[in-house]
Amino acid sequence: MKDLFFSFEGRINRAKYWLGNLGLILVEIVLYNIRADMMRNLGFSMAGIVISAAIRIVMIWPYVAIGVKRLHDRDKSGWWVLINLVPVIGNLWYLIQCGFLKGTEGPNKFGPDPLAEAVTWLRLAAEQGHAEAQFNLGLMYVRGEGVPQNFAEAVTWFRRAAKQGHAEAQFYLGLMYVRGEGVPEDWAEAVNWVRLAAKQGHAEAQNNLGDMYYYGQGVPWAYAEAAKWYRLAAKQGDAEAQFNLGGMYHNGEGVPRDDAEAAKWYRLAAEQGLAKGQYNLGWMYANGRGVPEDDAEAVTWYRLAAEQGHAEAQFNLGGMYHNGEGVPRDYVQAHMWFNLAGSAGYADAVKLRDAIAATMTPDQIA
Incomplete structure (x- = not known):
């Protein structure tokens, strides 16, 4: 078996040649069904493409091996030996196509776009008045997924859902007015829609x-009213609102x-991973504000x-190392x-970095 399918040396007679090709065709049928099932599960993801391409690469070798061995017996071979080139070319063409597949991040040139x-x-559902479908169709237009990006069309569908009381659609419609996307920028209109969503308990709308x-x-500017809405969102676990209420x-x-x-x-907020909340909590510990002073904390x-790229936290952490506060110098x-x-x-x-660098060796700086 190994010599027949994976070696280019030696000769094979006509019977072995055709039996070998028949066997490979049966294997191709089995692998085709496996690939089809896999692509149904993985879609046109990069993983699906790579696995399918790997199977194709493996299948090229035995076809070539059989053809080469039969060609070694040229006085007994006919033009039909070239039939082995058909599956080889087919597999190569598939691999070329794989180079054009964009996966799940964009439309698929060689298959239906899910x-x-x-x-x-x-x-279909949105046109029948289904609010959730209208909202999701609006999202597709905002993101340019499955359709060309079109903010005006997104606004149309958000508005239809919002008028039915869909809180998420009301919030997104408000954001479109804030950003001037698909509609002229209009803060009064934005407040109107965001308020409707906030009154329904939409945490992000309450924070906004x-x-x-x-x-x-x-x-009108009103801190007390701001604190009221921040609190409602914060109690629902909105990290931004928790940070904002902390600031108040x-x-x-x-x-x-x-x-x-x-x-x-x-x-x-910090426990949810919000960098500015982590920084502010660190500052509270460093200065003993609202918590016992604790440099290590x-x-x-x-x-x-700092590990999330918060510049002030990076600066303060550098200062803690520089002064040996909460950590060894x-x-x-x-x-x-x-x-x-x-x-x-x-x-x-930059100033402190350069001052420290003057006392360090090149190896330490590197």
């Missing part, structure tokens, strides 16, 4: 409505100043934020964090 099919079904009151966008308590805006309450809300939270680490903060545009970090 996103376009999804749009077809969504449109809080922002509108905090910055006076589309509504930290600065005494719309609520009495309360560092302990500020630290509480910063912590909730400050370093922990600064590091989490380490100029190499200090230089690294100051350098990262400086690269993000933090001017003070």
Whole structure:
């Protein structure tokens, strides 16, 4: 078996040649069904394409091996030996096609686009007045998935769903007015739709409505009203709202100043991975505001934020290493964090980085 299918040496008679080809055809049929089932499960993902292409590559070898061995017996071979080139060329053509497949991140040139099919079904439901379908069809137009990106068309479908009381559609329609996408920028109209979603308990809309009151966008500036909406969203676990409410308590805006309450809300946001919440909580520990002063704990939270690219956290973490606060003094680490903060545009970090570099060896800097 090994000599027949995987070696180019020797000769084979006509009977072995045809039996070998018949066997390969049967294997191709089995593999075709396996590939078809796999592509149904994986779609036109990169994994599906790579696995399918690998199977094709494996199948080229035995066809060539049989053909070459038969050609060694040229005085007994006819033109039909070239039939082996058919599956070889077919497999090669498939591999060429794989180079043009874009996978799930874009339309598929050599197969149906599942996103376009999804749009077809969504449109049928949306045109019958199904609010969830209308909202999702709007999302497809916003993202350009299955259809060309078209903000105006997205607004049309968001509006239809929003008028039926779909909270997510109301929120997204408000955002379209904020950004001026598909409609003229209109903060008053944005507030109207975001408020409708917020009143239905949509946490992100509540946080955004809080922002509108905090910055006076589309509504009169009102810290107390901002704090009210931040709190509603924060209680639902919205990390941005938790951070914002913490800031209100930290600065005494719309609520009495309360560092302990500020630290509480910063912590909730920080524990969800929000970098600015982690930084602020680290600052609270470093300065003993609302929590007992604890440099080691400050370093922990600064590091989490710094690793996400938060420049101020990188700068402060560099300072902790530079001064040996909460960690052993380490100029190499200090230089690294100051350098990262400086690269993000933090001017003070550049000065400290350069000052430390003057005392370090080239190996330490590297």
